[in-house]
Amino acid sequence: MNVQRIASAVLGLALTGSVAACSSGGDGGGSTDGKVTITVQGLPPKTAPAARKSFQTQIAAFEKANPTITVKATDASWDAQTFAAKLAGGRAETVITVPLTEPQGLIARHQVKDLTSELKSWPQYDEYNPKLLAPNKDAATGKVYGLTAPVGSYSMGLVYNRALFAKAGLDPDKPPTTWDELRQAAKAIHDKTGKVGYAETTTNNTGGWHLTSETYSRGGTMEKKQGDRYVPAFTGQPTKDALQLLHDMRFVDNSMGSNQLQNQQDVWRRFGAGEVGMFLDGPSAVVPIVQQFGGRLEDFGAGALPQDGGNATQLGGSAFMVNARATQAEAAAGVKWILFKYVKPYYEPEAAAAQAKTQSADPKNLIGVPEVAGFSDAVQQKVAAARKPYVNVPQANFRPYVEDNAKLELLPEPPVAAQKVYAALDPVVQAVLTKKDADPAALLDKAAEQMAVELEQAK
Amino acid sequence: MSSLDVRSRAAGQVRKEGVVAQRARPRRPGRRLRNDLVALAFLLPALFCFGYFAWWPMVRGLELSFQQTNLVDPAEWVGLQNFRRILDDPLLATAVKNTLLFAGLALVIGFPLPLLLAVQMSTVRRLAGLYRYLVYLPVMLPPVVGVLLWQMFYEPDHGLFNTVLGVVGLGPYPWLQSTHTAMLSLVLEATWAGMGSATLIYLAAITRVPPELYEAAETDGARIWRRLWHITLPQLRGTVLLLLLMQLIATLQVFAEPYLMTDGGPENATVTVLLLIYRYAFVDGDYGAASAMSMLLAVALSLLSAVYLWSTRRWSSS
Numbered sequence: 017m018n019v020q021r022i023a024s025a026v027l028g029l030a031l032t033g034s035v036a037a038c039s040s041g042g043d044g045g046g047s048t049d050g051k052v053t054i055t056v057q058g059l060p061p062k063t064a065p066a067a068r069k070s071f072q073t074q075i076a077a078f079e080k081a082n083p084t085i086t087v088k089a090t091d092a093s094w095d096a097q098t099f100a101a102k103l104a105g106g107r108a109e110t111v112i113t114v115p116l117t118e119p120q121g122l123i124a125r126h127q128v129k130d131l132t133s134e135l136k137s138w139p140q141y142d143e144y145n146p147k148l149l150a151p152n153k154d155a156a157t158g159k160v161y162g163l164t165a166p167v168g169s170y171s172m173g174l175v176y177n178r179a180l181f182a183k184a185g186l187d188p189d190k191p192p193t194t195w196d197e198l199r200q201a202a203k204a205i206h207d208k209t210g211k212v213g214y215a216e217t218t219t220n221n222t223g224g225w226h227l228t229s230e231t232y233s234r235g236g237t238m239e240k241k242q243g244d245r246y247v248p249a250f251t252g253q254p255t256k257d258a259l260q261l262l263h264d265m266r267f268v269d270n271s272m273g274s275n276q277l278q279n280q281q282d283v284w285r286r287f288g289a290g291e292v293g294m295f296l297d298g299p300s301a302v303v304p305i306v307q308q309f310g311g312r313l314e315d316f317g318a319g320a321l322p323q324d325g326g327n328a329t330q331l332g333g334s335a336f337m338v339n340a341r342a343t344q345a346e347a348a349a350g351v352k353w354i355l356f357k358y359v360k361p362y363y364e365p366e367a368a369a370a371q372a373k374t375q376s377a378d379p380k381n382l383i384g385v386p387e388v389a390g391f392s393d394a395v396q397q398k399v400a401a402a403r404k405p406y407v408n409v410p411q412a413n414f415r416p417y418v419e420d421n422a423k424l425e426l427l428p429e430p431p432v433a434a435q436k437v438y439a440a441l442d443p444v445v446q447a448v449l450t451k452k453d454a455d456p457a458a459l460l461d462k463a464a465e466q467m468a469v470e471l472e473q474a475k
Numbered sequence: 476m477s478s479l480d481v482r483s484r485a486a487g488q489v490r491k492e493g494v495v496a497q498r499a500r501p502r503r504p505g506r507r508l509r510n511d512l513v514a515l516a517f518l519l520p521a522l523f524c525f526g527y528f529a530w531w532p533m534v535r536g537l538e539l540s541f542q543q544t545n546l547v548d549p550a551e552w553v554g555l556q557n558f559r560r561i562l563d564d565p566l567l568a569t570a571v572k573n574t575l576l577f578a579g580l581a582l583v584i585g586f587p588l589p590l591l592l593a594v595q596m597s598t599v600r601r602l603a604g605l606y607r608y609l610v611y612l613p614v615m616l617p618p619v620v621g622v623l624l625w626q627m628f629y630e631p632d633h634g635l636f637n638t639v640l641g642v643v644g645l646g647p648y649p650w651l652q653s654t655h656t657a658m659l660s661l662v663l664e665a666t667w668a669g670m671g672s673a674t675l676i677y678l679a680a681i682t683r684v685p686p687e688l689y690e691a692a693e694t695d696g697a698r699i700w701r702r703l704w705h706i707t708l709p710q711l712r713g714t715v716l717l718l719l720l721m722q723l724i725a726t727l728q729v730f731a732e733p734y735l736m737t738d739g740g741p742e743n744a745t746v747t748v749l750l751l752i753y754r755y756a757f758v759d760g761d762y763g764a765a766s767a768m769s770m771l772l773a774v775a776l777s778l779l780s781a782v783y784l785w786s787t788r789r790w791s792s793s
Contacts, residue, residue: 096757104546125545125760219738221758274631277651277740340547435758446741450652466565473560 051084052345054110056353059089066378073374078356085349094118103127108339111350116164117225119152119335120434123161124474129338132160134351140363145390147426152335155431162337165358166390169333170298171426172229173417174198174319175305180293181317184208191294191319191416195233195261198294198322199269205293206271213271215286215295216262216449220279223445224438226296228330228430230258235326238430238437239471246432246471248464250441251457254326259456263448276449285309296321298332299386299414307380317413318386320420328425331388362390365402372406384409386418388426433467433474440467533773539766546762557767561755566746574747576658577665578726585666586722590715592670593677594703607675614671622735625664626651629736651737654744661732661745669725673718680714681707716787723783724776748772 060067068091075087092098094114102108114122122128135141135149148169152162178188184205192198202213217226227250228238236254239246266272278286284301286292288309299318305311321329336358338350361371375381384407389396430437444459540557544550561567596606613621628635629650637647650660688706697705708715730749733739739746748768756765 096760100546100757100760100762121760127545127547127760219740274647274649274652277737279738340545439754439758442738443740443742450649450654450741469563469565 051086052343052349053086053088054342054346054349054353055088055090056111056350057090057092057094057109057113058111058357059091061091064378064380067375067381070374070377074357074371078353081356082349082352085352087353103339103341106341108341110338110342110346111353112337112339113334114337116151116169116331116333116335117221117429117435117438119162119337120429120431122337123152123154127340128161129340129342129347129350130159130161131163131338131347131351132158134348135160135163138351138355140359140391143363143391143395144359145388147331147428148388148390150428151331152337162335163354163359164331164333164335164388165354166362166387167358168300169331169388170300170386171329171388171421171424172226172296172321172332173298173329173421174294174322175287175297175299175301176294176317176319177287177290177292177315178317178413179312179315180205180209180211180290184293188317189412189416191317192322193320193420195230195258195322195324199261199265199271202265202271202294203269206269209293211291211293212273212286213269213293214265215272215278215283215292216276216445217278217280217283217295218442218446218449219277221435221438221442222280223443224441227255227258227441227445228438229296229321231255231326232328232330232427233321233326234258234324235328239432248437248467248471250437251460251464254324255460256456257324259444259448259460262445263454263456266449267452272449276446287311290315299417300333302385302409303382306382313382314410314413318417320417320424323424327423328427329421331426331428333388359390362399363395365398368399369402369406372403376406376408379408382409383407384411386414432471436470436474437467440470536766537770539763540770541763541767543763545760553763557761557763558771560761560764561768561771564751566743566751569743570746570748570751573658573743573745574727574729574749577662577729577747578723580659580662581665581722581726582719584662585670585726586719588666589670589673589718590677590711592674593681594707596674596678597681607678610674611671613668616668618668618731619735621668622664622731625660625667626736629660652741654742657737657741657744661729661736664736665726665729665732673722676714676718677711680711684710712790716790720780720783723779727776727779728772 059071062068071089075089078087079085090109092109094112096118099108099112112128119128144163145166148164148166149160151164153160174191176188176191181188181191181201184201185208186201186204192201198214205211205213217223231238231250231254234254234257236250236252238248238250238255240249262272266276280297281304283292283295283297284305287295288305288311290311302311302313302316302318305316306313336354338347342350361368372383375383383403391399440463444456444463447459448454448456539550541552541554542550543553543556592610596603596610599606616624631637631647631649631652634650636650640646640648649656651657684707688710689702692702692706728749729747730753733745733747733750734753737745739750749772752765752768752772755761755768
């Protein structure tokens with residue numbers, strides 16, 4: 017991106033803002049004859065013809081079941097830079113798919129539609145896993161603005177390279193379950209294979225995001241309520257211990273390599289190339305690692321987040337929401353689409369089997385990656401049985417994750433200004449990984465001072 | 476009197492004569508109005524494009540800097556709140572300091588290099604086209620590709636630079652991984668990426684320097700450095716001063732390098748003003764604060780340009 021692009025993007029917001037007044041709610045629109053057209057994200061690109069065809073088949077089935085709704089799909093994905101301008105110009109898709117780090121900001125800025133009545137009128141609403149609804153709720157009002165579907169959702173866990181584990185003399189079926197074990201495994205991988213034992217992400221707010229999970233696993237929290245406001249709580253021992261461990265692995269064990277400025281995609285790339293032994297992520301990381309970064313499916317292993325007294329982990333994935341400019345009819349149609357496309361295959365065995373069958377037409381599609389349960393165990397088992405004939409990922413590789421993760425509590429993101437917390441902590445994680453003399457306590461105090469002001473403003 | 480003085484005086488004379496000639500043939504008002512309208516008609520498309528895509532957004536940007544908006548509901552006027560917010564941001568001072576450091580390092584490293592290259596290339600007779608192509612090649616690469624390429628070169632373990640330097644017993648150096656060297660690493664990449672254009676502009680300017688000046692200097696026994704100092708630089712001063720101002724403005728708006736290479740790290744050592752504006756707008760969704768900071772940057776750059784032009788007016792016109 018060059019200077020002109022960002023300058024025109026920021027200033028362009030002003031221009032599109034003026035256009036907004038003359039514009040309706042995007043490509044979609046309501047009409048007086050009861051018919052409604054919505055636009056939705058998620059259409060696979062032309063380079064993935066089988067997946068694209070499968071998506072279009074589902075649209076046809078949805079339109080047949082809902083003759084008054086027309087769905088126009090776009091292969092655009094979430095992009096924070098273009099969303100603001102598209103929203104201002106009335107060109108944002110009706111149904112948007114956003115990373116789970118975004119909903120709270122979108123809700124606070126009133127850029128997404130309140131879907132409480134539409135979702136509560138869904139018969140399965142009360143059966144749905146409340147942990148998947150929580151990130152999309154306004155805690156103050158209880159209103160629901162979207163839904164996190166099981167597809168692609170995960171609890172933060174440990175991704176590891178089974179081949180490197182074997183080479184390092186470790187058991188690929190028994191990944192570390194505590195941070196001490198993780199440290200030993202990282203050292204063994206580095207010493208015996210020369211590869212990076214454990215990689216940590218540190219940029220684009222991912223350093224703070226991972227540190228939050230690490231803090232949860234040690235029984236800590238990032239924010240606490242004090243009177244009527246939230247204050248930073250990450251200066252406690254759990255966060256200090258998490259940072260100290262990273263520092264020691266980097267500078268005492270030398271098991272983390274030298275490159276410490278990296279985001280999630282950088283680590284996926286290095287893991288796919290066989291350069292990294294372990295890193296924090298969910299099982300769904302197998303999809304980009306195998307499909308985009310050339311990783312070997314049989315080498316991919318997933319375990320639960322290592323623990324040290326917290327018995328907790330953090331939710332990750334995507335949220336499905338409706339842009340604030342949608343009319344009530346468009347919002348209702350959007351919710352119907354979300355439930356049909358992304359949730360129904362998790363409670364109706366026939367829908368699950370049909371979806372898996374369509375996906376299996378393209379052997380590149382990975383079927384059977386563990387996801388966060390949307391419904392009760394009984395429902396889950398029926399759906400899993402329906403999908404079983406089409407499963408093509410080695411389930412044994414995910415067993416440690418499935419078994420150990422079930423024992424952990426799923427905690428939400430920090431309740432106020434989570435992205436700002438992560439942004440304030442990225443430099444802290446970077447410091448302990450790039451400076452031998454870094455003092456975690458002092459770094460955390462400085463970040464807490466900065467966050468106290470932010471949280472006060474966000475109140 | 477230099478040959479430039481002679482030419483500029485001659486041009487001035489021509490202009491004066493032109494004015495006299497115009498005055499001698501007064502036009503009829505109707506014809507003049509028609510000519511003006513025709514000129515305006517030709518100008519209209521350009522005026523529309525500038526007005527709609529550049530000036531109007533600037534005015535709206537100024538308006539936004541005093542508003543709070545989610546781009547859905549009507550904007551709310553908040554007075555100077557956005558400006559107070561950005562001035563209270565503890566990262567602002569860091570970002571300004573880093574931006575000035577980038578501009579300063581780019582000035583020291585990146586500014587003389589194209590000039591020296593151009594001087595050197597102007598003396599080459601064989602394969603001159605190939606050298607020009609090679610020096611301009613980085614400019615033709617998309618900026619993102621260049622940045623990502625250098626990011627790989629800077630890899631501390633297996634990157635090109637540490638591997639090559641290791642052969643001669645140097646390094647390994649942390650490059651982007653250290654607060655001490657990260658900004659310098661960005662400047663080196665930006666210099667590589669941007670020097671092609673400046674080199675070609677200098678080269679074109681050098682070819683306009685009358686060769687008899689060099690011949691006279693050579694006759695007087697002046698070596699290459701004296702010729703550069705006493706002939707080339709004075710002859711190019713207009714070009715040098717303009718490129719210096721353009722470089723200052725460009726480097727004070729540095730964005731792609733820290734955004735793609737370091738995301739402002741390590742430890743905020745490469746957070747720049749434009750990166751902060753980006754984060755306000757597209758990470759925090761605070762378009763008012765982003766606009767307010769954009770306005771402050773625009774004012775600062777305008778002042779800098781005015782002071783620069785005022786302080787260099789004597790050099791550029793003498």
